[in-house]
Amino acid sequence: MSRQKILITGASSGLGAGMARQFAAKGRDLALCARRLxxxxxxxxxxxxxxxGITVAIAALDVNDHDQVPKVFAELSEEIGGLDCVIVNAGIGKGYPLGGGKLWANKATIETNLVAALVQIETALEVFNASGNGHLVLVSSVLGNVGVPGVKAAYSASKAGVTSLGQSLRAEYPSSGPIKVTVLEPGYIESEMTAKSNSTMLMVDNETGVKAMVEAIEKEKGRAVVPAWPWWPLVEVMKLLPPRLTKRFA
Incomplete structure (x- = not known):
């Protein structure tokens, strides 16, 4: 199904901006929100x-301001004439080894990537249940499949939570129904966040990675590891690794 009116959070850069560019090229109307107006x-x-020929509405939104999420979603929905798809993309990659004395960094990551995602999910589903139709997309990560030590411990935990929420929703909203749920698990795709990690392991450029994400969204798959190669088989290997070996993904 082709969804015409798409809302993307965290759309000011990286994967969010990349998805906006590719959906715009497909002629979709966009509601874009992020902190950086x-x-x-x-x-x-x-x-x-x-x-x-497209309509683009924008709004400043800090997803950690939970009261603002439904207000901004409603304002953007009115501006573009409804919402067919909501992509829960906003996230951060702050982190520090657990017990290292920087609780604030790990707490910020859990709050932004998981708690704020829950608020966005609740808001989007309220919209879709009212209209009787919609597509909810959760941007998780391949690191949601395994615990990772060091600076990515909180990040991988937050994404595991997002993946789990998506699995629960996929059980609640069957693929044959009018409300679809997709969980995306991107590998390492070029963005501001991955640039800060100083890691180039199996990194793909933004356009290639985002293209894979958009293709999975368009197909409304329940779960998609993107890009599929090499990340789909690698994710299955990651699940089998003993904890001491997962540090190579940090």
Missing amino acids: DNLDELKAELTARHP
């Missing part, structure tokens, strides 16, 4: 110049 202004100008 100046980045969204630039992105909107770019997209409407390249694709003058």
Whole structure:
């Protein structure tokens, strides 16, 4: 099914901005929100110049301001004439080894990637249940499949939580029903977040990685590891590794 009106959180850069560009090229109307409104202004100008037939609405949103999430979703929905798809993408990659004295960094990651994701999920489902139709997309990570020591411990835990929420929702909303749920598990795709990690392991460029994400979204798959190669078989291997060997993903 082709979803015309798509909301993306965390759309000011990285995977969110990449998805916005590819959906715009497909002629979709977009509701884009993120903390950095100046980045969204630039992105909107770019997209409407390249694709003058689409509608692009933008709004500043810190997903940790839970009261603002339903308000911003409603405002953006009204501006583009409804929501067919909500992509829960906003996230951060802060972290420090557990017990290392920087609780604030790990707490921020759990709150932004998991608690705020829950708020977005609740809000999106309220919209879809009211309309009787919709597609909810949760952007998790391949690291949600395994515990990772060091600076990525909180990040992998937060994404495991997102994946688990998605699995629960897929059981609640069957694929044959009007409300679809997709859990995306990206591998290492070029973005601001991966740049800060200083890791280039199996890294793909933003356009290639985001293309795989958008293709999975368009097919409305229940779960998709993207790009499928080499990450799908690698994820299955990761699940079997003893804990001491998962540090190579940190």
